[in-house]
Amino acid sequence: MTDTALPEPTREQALLFARVRRMMLIAGLTTALAISAVLTAIGYRLFHEEGSPGAADVTAVLPKGAKIMAAAVAGDRLVVTLDVGGMTEIHTFDAHTLKPAGRLRFSWEP
Numbered sequence: 001m002t003d004t005a006l007p008e009p010t011r012e013q014a015l016l017f018a019r020v021r022r023m024m025l026i027a028g029l030t031t032a033l034a035i036s037a038v039l040t041a042i043g044y045r046l047f048h049e050e051g052s053p054g055a056a057d058v059t060a061v062l063p064k065g066a067k068i069m070a071a072a073v074a075g076d077r078l079v080v081t082l083d084v085g086g087m088t089e090i091h092t093f094d095a096h097t098l099k100p101a102g103r104l105r106f107s108w109e110p
Helices: 011-047
Strands: 066-074 077-084 087-094 100-105
Antiparallel strands (some): 066 077, 087 100
16 A cells, blocks of 8 residues: 655645635635524514514494495505495504504595
8 A cells, every 4th residue: 555645735836725715714704694694683583572562452433324345454554445324435544553544535526
């Protein structure tokens, strides 16, 4: 069995090896930084409460004789369409707080 002796690298080869090691170190540190940023973002989203209220019991007062025709969620709004004595009204509420956000009434021209 013969031992193969590795020749000493030349100066150019030694510089190339050092450059490759430095580039690998930079790539490794960048990857570690990216992974830690992603894990930090995930941890923040899991453990940080954004002030969202729990289950809320809200009673919305409708006009007398109103009938709910439709209800839908549009973005961060709850939209309720009402029939009030033959006229159509649209009431919007904030979906997170359930506070009234606006009201739109439709009527006929005289």
